[in-house]
Amino acid sequence: MLLEAVDIAKRFEREEVLAGVNVSLPASGMLSVLGRSGSGKTTLLKILAGLESPDRGKIVLDGEDITHWQPQKRGIVYLYQEPLLFPHLNVFENIAFGLRLRAWAEADIRREVEAMLADLELSDQANKAPHQLSGGQKQRAAFGRALIIRPRVLLLDEPFGALDAETRANMQTLFLRLAEAMQLTAIFVTHDLKEALAMSHRIGLMQSGGLKVYENRRDFLNEAGAGVQQEMNFWLNLFETEAIAPSNPR
Amino acid sequence: MMKTIPEHVRNSWRRRLLAGLLASPLLWLALLSAGRQWPYPALLPLEWTPEHWSRLLTGRSDLAFSLFFSLGLSGGVAVLITALSFGVSRAVAYHRRRRYWLLAAYLPYVFSPVILAACLQYFFLRANLAGAVAGVFVAQVLITMPYGVIFFTNFWNGHIRSLEQLAYTLGSSRWQATLYVLWPAARGTLLTGFFQIFLISWFEYGLTQLIGLGKAPTLTIKVFQYVQEANLFYAALAGTLLALPPVVLLWINKRFVFSRML
Numbered sequence: 111m112l113l114e115a116v117d118i119a120k121r122f123e124r125e126e127v128l129a130g131v132n133v134s135l136p137a138s139g140m141l142s143v144l145g146r147s148g149s150g151k152t153t154l155l156k157i158l159a160g161l162e163s164p165d166r167g168k169i170v171l172d173g174e175d176i177t178h179w180q181p182q183k184r185g186i187v188y189l190y191q192e193p194l195l196f197p198h199l200n201v202f203e204n205i206a207f208g209l210r211l212r213a214w215a216e217a218d219i220r221r222e223v224e225a226m227l228a229d230l231e232l233s234d235q236a237n238k239a240p241h242q243l244s245g246g247q248k249q250r251a252a253f254g255r256a257l258i259i260r261p262r263v264l265l266l267d268e269p270f271g272a273l274d275a276e277t278r279a280n281m282q283t284l285f286l287r288l289a290e291a292m293q294l295t296a297i298f299v300t301h302d303l304k305e306a307l308a309m310s311h312r313i314g315l316m317q318s319g320g321l322k323v324y325e326n327r328r329d330f331l332n333e334a335g336a337g338v339q340q341e342m343n344f345w346l347n348l349f350e351t352e353a354i355a356p357s358n359p360r
Numbered sequence: 361m362m363k364t365i366p367e368h369v370r371n372s373w374r375r376r377l378l379a380g381l382l383a384s385p386l387l388w389l390a391l392l393s394a395g396r397q398w399p400y401p402a403l404l405p406l407e408w409t410p411e412h413w414s415r416l417l418t419g420r421s422d423l424a425f426s427l428f429f430s431l432g433l434s435g436g437v438a439v440l441i442t443a444l445s446f447g448v449s450r451a452v453a454y455h456r457r458r459r460y461w462l463l464a465a466y467l468p469y470v471f472s473p474v475i476l477a478a479c480l481q482y483f484f485l486r487a488n489l490a491g492a493v494a495g496v497f498v499a500q501v502l503i504t505m506p507y508g509v510i511f512f513t514n515f516w517n518g519h520i521r522s523l524e525q526l527a528y529t530l531g532s533s534r535w536q537a538t539l540y541v542l543w544p545a546a547r548g549t550l551l552t553g554f555f556q557i558f559l560i561s562w563f564e565y566g567l568t569q570l571i572g573l574g575k576a577p578t579l580t581i582k583v584f585q586y587v588q589e590a591n592l593f594y595a596a597l598a599g600t601l602l603a604l605p606p607v608v609l610l611w612i613n614k615r616f617v618f619s620r621m622l
Contacts, residue, residue, distance in 0.1 A: 159529050161528070161529070180528070181528040181529050182528050182529070182532060182533060185531075187530060188526065190522055192519075194519075194522055194523055196523065196540075196544075196545075197545065198544040198545065207530060208531055211531045211532055212531065256530070259531060
């Protein structure tokens with residue numbers, strides 16, 4: 111396994127948010143994590159990224175215990191729901207940010223960023239300021255900024271939550287294409303059932319401070335608490351009702 | 361047929377009228393600074409002279425020294441406090457007892473500066489800082505530091521924290537995150553904070569008078585001194601000089617800061 115988190119616990123004052131969570135992720139593997147608001151999804155990701163410290167537990171990355179490592183040493187990038195592009199930098203410089211930190215040569219930066227811009231279909235937006243972009247373009251630029259440094263693990267915290275349905279579908283397709291091309295190892299947090307199923311065949315369900323991981327979609331679909339059956343029943347009932355009694359054209 | 365005045369022309373005239381009203385006290389001060397002899401009930405001084413200004417500009421008036429002394433003192437206080445309070449405000453903003461720290465920061469402003477100075481005077485006397493320029497500097501640091509902390513605390517919101525954390529996960533050290541992310545994001549706020557701290561120091565009177573014991577001749581002290589001496593024309597000259605930096609700072613704010621923030 112590339113990433114393993116064992117028995118992670120976290121409490122904020124009186125509230126126990128995580129109570130012994132275990133996660134494992136193979137190299138180039140993807141895990142979708144579903145859960146209600148406040149179920150601890152974001153806290154888990156922030157602990158994995160080193161932005162929060164766990165009260166208990168251990169995180170191992172590629173055989174090394176990184177539990178107490180600073181976030182900048184881990185090579186784990188955490189992407190927020192908001193694209194959070196740096197407002198004082200244009201799209202090109204936002205994407206180049208991580209490479210400049212690593213003191214890459216100017217020519218290499220230019221080559222890599224231009225290739226990434228082309229991959230993200232943002233070549234014509236390179237000189238624009240973040241506030242001149244649409245929501246989807248911002249999120250693509252944020253992906254580019256994260257992916258260009260080849261993170262060991264990418265953590266995505268509801269990255270498409272603020273996008274409209276069409277842009278969201280496009281972004282899912284784009285992300286899956288990039289993930290496959292770059293052999294990404296990623297945890298994808300969402301509260302959207304369909305999105306979770308679309309992004310990975312491994313699905314985790316967070317509830318009551320714990321994380322239950324289903325190794326395939328069939329196991330997940332059969333889980334009573336996952337809400338899949340309720341969702342299917344809703345559409346089936348709607349379909350049957352409409353088939354028997356077509357809606358009033360008025 | 362009556363012709364209506366276009367809206368943009370009316371707005372332009374309104375702006376000019378407002379600017380004129382705001383500038384009129386300053387113009388009046390400047391006018392008075394060149395006056396000589398103003399007996400009652402004359403509406404304006406009976407004589408005009410460039411002498412006060414020429415004495416100032418040729419360095420023959422102690423006002424020139426006061427001007428540079430005030431600029432140095434307030435500039436120094438503003439630079440130091442902007443840097444210090446920006447760092448301290450970050451610690452306060454992310455502290456779990458943030459509310460209590462902020463409440464403590466408001467405490468110095470519960471009293472008037474004169475009462476605060478009277479309370480602090482004992483400690484300044486013990487530290488041999490009373491009646492010394494260093495003492496005035498320390499006193500102004502004490503009065504502006506809490507303001508700086510209160511002002512900058514609002515900058516450290518959830519959005520800024522997320523930007524900073526994102527920079528860390530992208531590989532920034534704390535120093536790099538400060539230099540390449542926080543500093544550019546805070547530039548406008550820092551500049552505005554610097555101006556405001558400068559102005560608090562610039563107009564400070566109570567603490568400067570009581571702690572400085574007349575050894576720190578700032579322009580504000582000079583204005584009061586001339587008024588007490590009934591030296592009307594020099595008071596106007598000192599008042600004009602006192603009003604100049606705020607006017608310049610206001611213009612810079614409008615021209616370079618607000619336009620970028622909007």
